[in-house]
Amino acid sequence: MHPLLLAAAAFASTAAGGLFAMRYRQYLHLILGFTAGVVVGVVGFDLLPEIFRLATEYDVEPSHPMVALVVGFLLFHAVEKLLLIHRGQELSYADHHHPDVGLLSALALVGHSFVDGVGIGLGFQVSDRVGLVVATAVIAHDFADGLNTVGLMLAHQNTHRRALAMLALDAFAPLAGAASTLAVQLPPPLLPLYLGFFAGFLLYIGAADILPEAHSHRSSALTIALTCLGAAFVFAVTRVTD
Numbered sequence: 001m002h003p004l005l006l007a008a009a010a011f012a013s014t015a016a017g018g019l020f021a022m023r024y025r026q027y028l029h030l031i032l033g034f035t036a037g038v039v040v041g042v043v044g045f046d047l048l049p050e051i052f053r054l055a056t057e058y059d060v061e062p063s064h065p066m067v068a069l070v071v072g073f074l075l076f077h078a079v080e081k082l083l084l085i086h087r088g089q090e091l092s093y094a095d096h097h098h099p100d101v102g103l104l105s106a107l108a109l110v111g112h113s114f115v116d117g118v119g120i121g122l123g124f125q126v127s128d129r130v131g132l133v134v135a136t137a138v139i140a141h142d143f144a145d146g147l148n149t150v151g152l153m154l155a156h157q158n159t160h161r162r163a164l165a166m167l168a169l170d171a172f173a174p175l176a177g178a179a180s181t182l183a184v185q186l187p188p189p190l191l192p193l194y195l196g197f198f199a200g201f202l203l204y205i206g207a208a209d210i211l212p213e214a215h216s217h218r219s220s221a222l223t224i225a226l227t228c229l230g231a232a233f234v235f236a237v238t239r240v241t242d
């Protein structure tokens with residue numbers, strides 16, 4: 001399986017999410033609930049065991065990839081909240097949504113999608129199995145990425161045309177990210193550190209980004225059940241493929 005092929009699946013998932021956001025708003029919370037479960041499940045049932053396996057293999061102190069995990073979590077937290085602070089100030093200065101703020105937030109999402117693609121590419125440098133696992137997490141949540149890109153652009157009074165252009169950019173970003181990893185080979189002892197960083201990034205997206213969004217309108221037992229189902233789904237898949 002080639003990393004670019006899976007990055008192409010990420011492209012399709014992002015595009016589908018964006019187009020979905022333009023039409024079926026009422027079911028979004030259910031899909032986001034399931035997605036959050038999948039992402040958290042991938043971190044716990046697949047990435048973490050893989051990190052510890054690699055750490056043993058390359059004789060890396062296990063606390064180092066865990067530091068990378070927390071750094072990844074906090075870094076994406078900081079970037080996202082700093083953009084929100086900017087957005088909040090903008091709103092208090094003028095009582096309207098400014099298209100450039102939507103553009104800035106959407107561009108941050110594009111940067112994040114590039115990291116998604118790098119994750120797939122470097123995952124395949126560890127092994128085909130890790131590459132597939134990372135790709136699963138990326139493809140599953142890229143639907144939410146596409147959805148957020150369109151949502152952000154439209155919420156800030158951008159035209160449908162600009163929203164679609166930004167969606168296209170966001171969809172292409174994983175392909176560019178995966179392609180960029182074909183030129184570099186990460187030294188094996190760095191792989192557990194990188195996977196730790198990526199696990200922190202995914203954990204943030206799943207727990208602090210997608211999950212709150214799934215419950216933003218009103219919490220429902222069905223959404224919670226779908227989140228548990230998403231995590232259980234990943235658990236079952238990892239048992240079968242082990």
Ligand SMILES: [Zn+2]
Pocket residue numbers: 112113116138141142145
């Ligand atoms: Zn993403």
